[in-house]
Amino acid sequence: MLRVRDRSAAEDLVQETFLAALKSRGAFSGGSSEATWLVGILKHKIADHYRHQAREAPPEDLDLREHPDPSPFDGSGHWTSGPTDWGGNPADLYREKKFLDQFTKCLSGLSPHHANAFTLREIEGADTGEICKVLNVSETNLWVILHRARMQLRRCLEINWFHRNTGKGS
Amino acid sequence: MLSCKDVTRLISESMDRSAPLGKRIGVRLHLLICKFCARYERQLLLIRETVRHLVATEERPGEPYGEPLTEKARERIRRSLQQQ
Numbered sequence: 001m002l003r004v005r006d007r008s009a010a011e012d013l014v015q016e017t018f019l020a021a022l023k024s025r026g027a028f029s030g031g032s033s034e035a036t037w038l039v040g041i042l043k044h045k046i047a048d049h050y051r052h053q054a055r056e057a058p059p060e061d062l063d064l065r066e067h068p069d070p071s072p073f074d075g076s077g078h079w080t081s082g083p084t085d086w087g088g089n090p091a092d093l094y095r096e097k098k099f100l101d102q103f104t105k106c107l108s109g110l111s112p113h114h115a116n117a118f119t120l121r122e123i124e125g126a127d128t129g130e131i132c133k134v135l136n137v138s139e140t141n142l143w144v145i146l147h148r149a150r151m152q153l154r155r156c157l158e159i160n161w162f163h164r165n166t167g168k169g170s
Numbered sequence: 171m172l173s174c175k176d177v178t179r180l181i182s183e184s185m186d187r188s189a190p191l192g193k194r195i196g197v198r199l200h201l202l203i204c205k206f207c208a209r210y211e212r213q214l215l216l217i218r219e220t221v222r223h224l225v226a227t228e229e230r231p232g233e234p235y236g237e238p239l240t241e242k243a244r245e246r247i248r249r250s251l252q253q254q
Contacts, residue, residue: 011243018251077173082206083213090216094223103224121186122221128186147182150214157217 003046003123005108005115013049017042046124047134050116054135072155083154086162099161106156114149121146172196177207181214 003010020041021028028037074080093099107115113135120131132142172180177200180193189197201208239247 011239011246014239014243015247015250018247022251071175073173073175077175079174079206083209085209086213086216091219093216093220094227099220100224103221122218123225125225143179143183143186146186147179150182150185150217151178154210154213154217158213 003119005104005119009049013042013045016045020045050120050134051136053112053116072151084158084162086158090162102157102161106153106160109156110149110152114145114152117142117145118149118153172200174200174204174207177201177204178210181207181211185214185218 017038021038028034072080072082107118110118117131117135120126120134121128126134128139128142132139135142137145177197180189180197183189184194184197188194201211
């Protein structure tokens, strides 16, 4: 779920994985555990899912200059409203159950292209060369996409998580 | 002189590849004097760290962290496997 952000897509991937495993069960060597083998197949299926989405994505999504993105900078490149202090002890964030929900919401709020690039890089841990191949973009394009994705995600978390939580008085 | 806009772009880029030394020094100098950009970098790194923890927690065996399949989905998958 964290990886594909869509319940029915996640279920389909699990189903396809079991079907593929059933078809190629003769190839299972027994050298690794069954769970490891299945996860391996699932990872291939997830990569296919991204490739497919990249082909389906409307081309205007790729036009980064036209993407409506309220810039936090003025004409000379200075912050108009800089990042706010997140306070507290945010290093333990991942322990808070509700944070995962908010994070998933923010990630889903990005355009599919931005969200997929971010997911491949930060959740799958792929390097940029691999991601360029999967998403079919140039490396320069990918840096811009990742930069935008991180900036929007940071902003979304600031508004919906940190402001709300400090507002409750901590 | 790098602007904050340039520096945020370079901060993100440095999370994906190592930039040339000259650029790295430019960014470091800027971060020494710019509170906002320094904070921006800390927060991006915190997000990365947090995502890694979330993934690690999710993948720990025997501890389902993500959402389990719904009963409906299980049934559908069971049926499709039986058809094979």
